[in-house]
Amino acid sequence: MKKDSEVRVRMAPSPTGFFHLGSARTALYNWLFARHHQGKFILRVEDTDVQRSSKEMIQTILDGLTWLGLNWDEGPYFQSERLSTYQRYVQELIDKGYAYYCYCRSEDLMKEREAALRNKQSWKYDRRCLRLSAREREEKEKAHQPRAVRFLVPDHPVVFNDIVHKEIKRDAADIEDFIIMRQNGVPTYNLACVVDDYEMGITHVIRAVEHITNTPKQVLLYEALNLPKPEFAHLPLILGEDRKKLSKRHGAVSLMAYQERGFLPEAMVNFLALLGWSPGDDQEIMSLKRIIERFSLKRINPANAIFDQQKLEWMNGQYIYQMSDQELFDRLKPFFIRLKLVAQEDLEKKREWLLKICKVLKKRLKVLTDIDKVGRYFFVEDFEYDKTALEKHLNKKTIDLTEEFSLILNKISDFNARNIEDSLREFVQQKGIPARELIHPLRVFVTGKEGGPGLFETLELVGKERCLMRIKNIIKNYEEKNG
């Protein structure tokens, strides 16, 4: 049972698409607000659009919230299971004269509306069914003509306070008699939302600004039903780089796409928290505990924000960098397997070796899947050689040098970075050349890349056999081409 002063917020997704980044942020802000106030975070699935809702989507939403760590205290409640409740409220509105039956065909109205908009005219339902004579109405009822229920918008301006936007005012003339119950007896969003927010004791409605135009309608419903109103806070939108609302056109907008690319949930949370909200100081990388402590609806910036993926990547890289080797190893496990870098059964067997790779690659990963881009050569032989790097370092001189040095490498019994370095330093000294003249070609020959962790530890981790094999292949290919 709810306490008088308890904060209760909800996440009310409709399971009709993938789990959008914007929905994730809305969920996060609700959750942060609840946790900050030691209140309750409630999950309610708005599935009154029977055709478009799907079971899979509900699961995706639950998975997404779970991944981000946004645990819910109640629910999920399903609106589709509460139809009789809504019907009761609709009946009350009809009985009190706040709503009326509409027998119009929606296709007809849609045509009128489209025609008007095409002619740059505004269009609003003209209440023709409200003005039906008793006889006309009786005829339609007798013929069992399908009927929806419209709310009769009262003739006075609607004013409400928004925590983010301050006072919002709207003239009655700008609100049409909206449908509250469809012909099929299922209520629409505005009605179901108001009834549920009331019945579930929601104290703060935190949702995206695209709903701000619905709010006056909902306020009217609260008033007609004589229900207490919650506080409202409308969050700015997340925009794509073209400044349009983030959508499928912008590529990856599904939360799970980010999980698959190897973003960390804690980085995601940190980044999303800062997209539209600021703690007021210069701190950007913040622990969840601190975010919760500092979070406040009053510090939400009302302006829409463009999603900056580069900054997300930077932040994710910071989180990876700050991790322990063991932690990174654990996070990387599913990616090792999916990228076919390490077999499942080798994961524990090769633990020590993998831990060392984690250590040297840590500051080079922005996302977990970068392990493939940046370190594939550690794991498998089918990595690619950078063509321009090869061109730069592959010539008679470097081949001769490498061939001679490989003999020395071969003799190292304890193939570790220290021994490799000692051998190489001694070798180049005898040759009277700077170390880099051997280091750079050697790196390209063994890893295919110009850059990477220190050469000696790299060679150690690739291992003696594979280093020698790769060098041999390079020499062989070179000789075949150049006689």
Added chain:
RNA sequence: GGCCCCAUCGUCUAGCGGUUAGGACAUCACUCUUUCAAGGUGGAGACACGGGUUCGAUUCCCGUUGGGGCCGCCA
């Protein structure tokens, strides 16, 4: 066409009448290094415009412009 929302560097933002307009990402130099990355140092980079109010406006008010959202028997 109507209604609503918004406006500080390219991007995310701090600022709540008097500041050399601060930070972060990105960018550019330099530095460190066997290379790349990470790190360090530094540079360039913003108050959309026009009116008020005020001794004084980035800040308050109005307008213009620009951007965004909504106008479904979707949510």
